[in-house]
Amino acid sequence: MIFTVAVDGPAAAGKGTISKALAARFGLAHLDTGLLYRAVGAKGGDAVAAARGLEPADLARGDLRSLEAGAAASRVAAIPEVRAALVAFQRDFARREGGAVLDGRDIGTVICPEAEVKLFVTASPEVRAHRRGLEVGGDAAQVLAEVKERDARDMNRADAPLKPAPDAVLLDTSDLSVEAAVAQAAALIESRLQGA
Numbered sequence: 749m750i751f752t753v754a755v756d757g758p759a760a761a762g763k764g765t766i767s768k769a770l771a772a773r774f775g776l777a778h779l780d781t782g783l784l785y786r787a788v789g790a791k792g793g794d795a796v797a798a799a800r801g802l803e804p805a806d807l808a809r810g811d812l813r814s815l816e817a818g819a820a821a822s823r824v825a826a827i828p829e830v831r832a833a834l835v836a837f838q839r840d841f842a843r844r845e846g847g848a849v850l851d852g853r854d855i856g857t858v859i860c861p862e863a864e865v866k867l868f869v870t871a872s873p874e875v876r877a878h879r880r881g882l883e884v885g886g887d888a889a890q891v892l893a894e895v896k897e898r899d900a901r902d903m904n905r906a907d908a909p910l911k912p913a914p915d916a917v918l919l920d921t922s923d924l925s926v927e928a929a930v931a932q933a934a935a936l937i938e939s940r941l942q943g944a
Contacts, residue, residue: 751847754855757869758899760876762921762929767851769930779841781852784834786812789820799833815884822898826905853902856913865940867933868912871922
């Protein structure tokens with residue numbers, strides 16, 4: 749079975765948590781595509797060379813969830829040659845036998861426009877900053893400013909900007925529990941798997 753679930757959205761909206769839960773629930777492979785960009789950014793040096801030489805071990809670094817790695821990911825993701833180097837890897841993963849869930853910022857629009865399910869997970873900047881602050885710490889006002897700065901960079905980059913695919917289902921998690929968000933997403937996948 750080839751079945752792709754594309755989950756896009758801004759930082760700290762809950763897309764990673766939802767994606768992992770969906771992959772586990774439906775027995776699908778999972779790829780956090782942001783980790784690819786975080787790993788490239790964390791390697792430093794020539795970002796294009798880092799993307800072309802990315803190894804699975806690079807995705808296991810302990811510092812990839814830091815604010816610094818997130819900011820570096822956003823910067824290198826704006827480089828067209830970096831994106832091109834990582835596209836084939838993501839597309840191959842997405843269309844693997846057995847199905848896959850990919851989360852990122854351009855999965856439904858660029859990487860897998862043919863995905864069977866497309867979700868755009870979002871939440872207010874304030875809610876996302878609060879979540880990110882709980883995850884990595886830091887001054888609340890500074891975290892909010894960083895979230896808004898990252899949104900602006902991701903949404904306004906020339907190559908593959910963050911935006912919902914025209915046929916994506918919007919899932920606003922601002923006022924949802926993790927369980928409720930996963931349940932809504934799972935219901936959509938179940939309906940598509942049944943051909944509804």
